[in-house]
Amino acid sequence: MKITFLVASAFFLSFAGMSQAQSIQRCATIEYMNHRENVQPGYIQSTKNVFDAAKSLKSGNQAKSDETYIIPVVVHVVYNKAQENIDDSVIFDQIRVLNEDYKRQNADSVNLRAEFLPYAGKANIEFKLANFDPNGIPTTGITRTQTTKTSFLNFGSGLAEDVKSTAAGGIDPWNQSRYLNIWVCNMALVIGTMEMPMVLGYATPPDNLPNWPAGSTGGMSDGVVIQYQVFGSNNPTPLAGGTPYTVKGRTVTHEVGHYLGLRHIWGDGDCSQEDGIDDTPNADSESSSDCVKTKNTCVDAIDGVDLPDLVENYMDYSAEDCQNTFTKGQVELMRGVIENNRWDLVNDNDALAINKLNIIDASLYPNPANSSVTLSTTKSVSGNIVITDINGKVVKEVKANGLKTIIDVSDLNNGFYQITIDGVVKAQKFVKL
Ligand SMILES: [Ca+2]
Ligand SMILES: [Ca+2]
Ligand SMILES: [Zn+2]
Known part of the structure; x- marks a missing residue:
């Protein structure tokens, strides 16, 4: 029909x-x-x-x-x-x-x-x-x-x-x-x-x-x-x-x-x-x-x-x-x-893995942190370092500075945070105490 x-x-x-x-x-x-x-x-x-x-x-x-x-x-x-x-x-x-x-x-x-x-x-x-x-x-x-x-x-x-x-x-x-x-x-x-x-x-x-x-x-x-x-x-x-x-x-x-x-x-x-x-x-x-x-x-x-x-x-x-x-x-x-x-x-999607091929290894210390954390990378990085809280809310953005960037976190409330540089480094987590 x-x-x-x-x-x-x-x-x-x-x-x-x-x-x-x-x-x-x-x-x-x-x-x-x-x-x-x-x-x-x-x-x-x-x-x-x-x-x-x-x-x-x-x-x-x-x-x-x-x-x-x-x-x-x-x-x-x-x-x-x-x-x-x-x-x-x-x-x-x-x-x-x-x-x-x-x-x-x-x-x-x-x-x-x-x-x-x-x-x-x-x-x-x-x-x-x-x-x-x-x-x-x-x-x-x-x-x-x-x-x-x-x-x-x-x-x-x-x-x-x-x-x-x-x-x-x-x-x-x-x-x-x-x-x-x-x-x-x-x-x-x-x-x-x-x-x-x-x-x-x-x-x-x-x-x-x-x-x-x-x-x-x-x-x-x-x-x-x-x-x-x-x-x-x-x-x-x-x-x-x-x-x-x-x-x-x-x-x-x-x-x-x-x-x-x-x-x-x-x-x-x-x-x-x-x-x-x-x-x-x-x-x-x-x-x-x-x-x-x-x-x-x-x-x-x-x-x-x-x-x-x-x-x-x-x-x-x-x-x-x-x-x-x-x-x-x-x-x-x-x-x-x-x-x-x-x-x-x-959420955590490998299909996405934006620029996974170019991801630079990074570490963050000290952790837990008190007044500052240092983001250290194996290659020099630029761009904005973004800090988000546990709710995904951006609480701070600072400019990356080559191989090592010291980030002041003294103004953050105690809690869990995540640091990313979009598409450049994999998210790093730290605790502020
Ligand atoms: Ca309607
Ligand atoms: Ca109407
Ligand atoms: Zn339609």
């Missing part, structure tokens, strides 16, 4: 000469969730439980403060045609976009309307291509797999789960508790020479169900899948002209938001449905790849004010060049999800 509909509607659109964009689905995360619920009853409830748990975990409960969480990423490029084998420069650009958006360093953040500025959220999440693969081998964090499949679109599900399986012509994920796996592939509807993008991306929200037994996943494994033309803001083959939005890499920003637990800002329903986030105004439907800042489709009260629809939000379907913000509530949720459900991504 579904097959008939897809093919028939594709031909209809084609014959009618309508804009290709009108058939494009911006995000199929909800479809993914419904599909998975069918084969694994209880799945959707499980994602709700995770959402509620993350939401109830106010920042600070786990003493993680607002430290930057660094998530290692592996990008799996699975290609048939040459243009699907996107260049490294496109991947680097997409990582840049993610980092700017999740640190609110995006240049277009200035376009957010003034009434929303008090709610703008900085997630302090950083994405880095992995430096080491699951076997500890140095890697670029990019895999490239040539496939005989001209498209990964599955007519039954409307998804592209086969891309997550080597046996099915894609590539198996890397350890999903340690890496954010992003597959980039073609999941367009391909019939002969006709090619029609259907879904731009989808993601798996966190859930707390037990893992699937080995070999039985049929794909459906954790991560993000992206149509290759919307990866990066410098994509050499962006979606064809006529699409009502500019490709700016925000499909990935949106999908990673789902991966970190966020829902669509309109709550996937009318005004009676909402996204579970207190500081996002509700909307009665998604935007249509546009940027209508005058609409106020639902009456609600955020700090007593009925705000208009927040079309600048990454979790809407507004135009990519309209989007420029998460809210503080969304940020709190995403960080709660990391702390509750995706902690192995950011």
Whole structure:
């Protein structure tokens, strides 16, 4: 039934000469969730439980403060045609976009309307291509797999789960508790020479169900899948002209938001449905790849004010060049999800091991320390020495001074501290007494 509909509607659109964009689905995360619920009853409830748990975990409960969480990423490029084998420069650009958006360093953040500025959220999440693969081998964090499949679109599900399986012509994920796996592939509807993008991306929200037994996943494994033309803001083959939005890499920003637990800002329903986030105004439907800042489709009260629809939000379907913000509530949720459900991504992760190859041996003495500690390194170092307390809060920063730096700690409270020079020396711990 579904097959008939897809093919028939594709031909209809084609014959009618309508804009290709009108058939494009911006995000199929909800479809993914419904599909998975069918084969694994209880799945959707499980994602709700995770959402509620993350939401109830106010920042600070786990003493993680607002430290930057660094998530290692592996990008799996699975290609048939040459243009699907996107260049490294496109991947680097997409990582840049993610980092700017999740640190609110995006240049277009200035376009957010003034009434929303008090709610703008900085997630302090950083994405880095992995430096080491699951076997500890140095890697670029990019895999490239040539496939005989001209498209990964599955007519039954409307998804592209086969891309997550080597046996099915894609590539198996890397350890999903340690890496954010992003597959980039073609999941367009391909019939002969006709090619029609259907879904731009989808993601798996966190859930707390037990893992699937080995070999039985049929794909459906954790991560993000992206149509290759919307990866990066410098994509050499962006979606064809006529699409009502500019490709700016925000499909990935949106999908990673789902991966970190966020829902669509309109709550996937009318005004009676909402996204579970207190500081996002509700909307009665998604935007249509546009940027209508005058609409106020639902009456609600955020700090007593009925705000208009927040079309600048990454979790809407507004135009990519309209989007420029998460809210503080969304940020709190995403960080709660990391702390509750995706902690192995950011905690003591060998996949990350930023510059592990260049790490310089160091020692710290005396320990316990009283008035000062000395950081001694086997090679001369510069850069900032950062001291954090047991909660990860930065309490002091001093400039490193060659082979030996004496650090005054007389002003610190008694307790446990950690010293790092990011990417240069491994964290050293000491006690102040
Ligand atoms: Ca809301
Ligand atoms: Ca409103
Ligand atoms: Zn979505």
